[in-house]
Amino acid sequence: MGGTGILLIVILYLVFLLGLGMWSARLSSKGSSEYFLGGRNLGPWVLSMSEKASESSGFMTVGLPGEAYSTGMSAAWNAVSSVFSIFNWLFFAKRIRRLSELQNSITVPDFLSARFKDDTHVMRWVSIVVMTVFMTVYVTAQFVAFGVLFEVVLGVSFSTGVIVGGIVTIIYTLMGGFLAVSLTDFIQGLLMAFAFFVLPILGIIEIGGFTEMGYQLSDMMGEEFLAPFFGNSALTVAGLIAIISYLFIGIGFNGSPHVLVRYMALRNTRDVKRIALIGIVWMMIAYYGAVLIGMSGLALFPGIDNPEHIFPTMTVELLPWWLAGIIVSAALSAMMSSIDSMLLIASSTIAEDMWNKIFNKGELREDKTILISRVATAVLGAFAITIALNPLDSVFWLAVFAWAGLATCFGPPMILSIFWKGVTKIGAITGMIVGPVVTVVWYFWPPVDIYEGGPAFIAALVAIVVVSLFTRPPEDDDFDQLWDDFTEKNELGRFTFLPSDEHVIENLKASNLDNKTEKEIIMDLVDREYKSAGTFRLTRSSEANG
């Protein structure tokens, strides 16, 4: 039953995803805000899981366990890079949500163009080029990882894995839009947390306990393997550079458009606190789970040729077939959730920012915008599948490279634009170009062997600040009004209420009689009486009319 059973569960899972896509398609046909942001109706659980699942990708299931298998405890520095995600929740998310509501922007380029009054569309063009190039690279890398997992676990050919997985992901993305993507990401996020929680526990039990694992690894690899200093028992200069490099990977959280767009899709700013709590617990389980999978995997299966095969190997060897099927589905989920989010963001940029805003001056009908987005999803997806069928050698590093290119283009202007009124359009555009250019240059000709995302992010921030200081900030009344509304504070020193916030508080009020005055309670009762009487009258008159 083993291999066939796992295959059956994976197929059932893929069919389930398609069904979910079809169901969401009915809801998403209401308009482009519904399609791209889920109508801003998604709750904190769905958005939080969706944020985490989409930013994790095959890196979590294939890359990180493989790295822990090779480098031991040093891989745990990846978990420390989660601190950049905390910065998002505590400092950026609410401001992004607030400004996107005030500007009525639904994509990241839309957000930047509205903030900087970019009538020349230079910003949109830079966004479109960077997104299309780097997201296609990223999606290609995920498709390749897809093929590898199919090959190792299910025994089907690499090409079959890439094509089948790719087509299913593309179909449900283009049918359901953000709602489908977020709902499947939610399920995928839960499945991944389950896998990262259960698998290391089973592995450590199999070894004979945590202490026994330590002794075995110490005997095999030396004590340095259990210290987080990259092959040394104490911190060295090389170790410090490696640690900084690992931490810089976390900067991607602050700039990736598929992460930032989720803050724009929040129902209201009050959901951020729940998203943060769910997200950080998920990250700690997933990151430390992945590290412990790699380390326990080395003690159990020391002779694996490719360290990145440790996750699927442990899944198949340690679990009953039905549970292995669920966990493999979770691993596929990690990749699919990144692919679908990336495809949706890239295609929404092409449809909304290029086709609608540039070519049609924002007057394109919403159904046509969605149609263009779907065509773009299909074309980009098919292109990525074609490249993935002939994979490059360094797929993993290309994925990390693409992550840096995207984050350094959008992160610095987004972050500065929500804190500093003086950021100019030319400054922001300079940063959007400097970030990806430094990423590419550092990737091919690194002056120091450090992850390219960090220096590129810093270079982009510096470029924006310097150019903004030497160019004229926007001076029209509309912008001043927008900025005043955006930064307006109440007596508590917090942002004033937006319509979405007022809606939440009014709902709270309606559900809590203690907060109501007698007059309000009576008015509510009268109102209900009137409505029910109205319904009654309507029914009676309908009956009377036959």
Add this chain to the structure above:
Amino acid sequence: MDAFPISGWLILILPPILFIGSVVIWYIREVKMEKLENELFYKQKRNEEV
């Protein structure tokens, strides 16, 4: 327990405690501030009605 050096233990234990702890503290602070915000909102509404 002796198999793991102190630095190994620290990186396993400290970041989760610090990260989850800081988010929990922030969460509690947000909830308190939201209660105050609600009161402020009701007060403003009443003033508008008056």
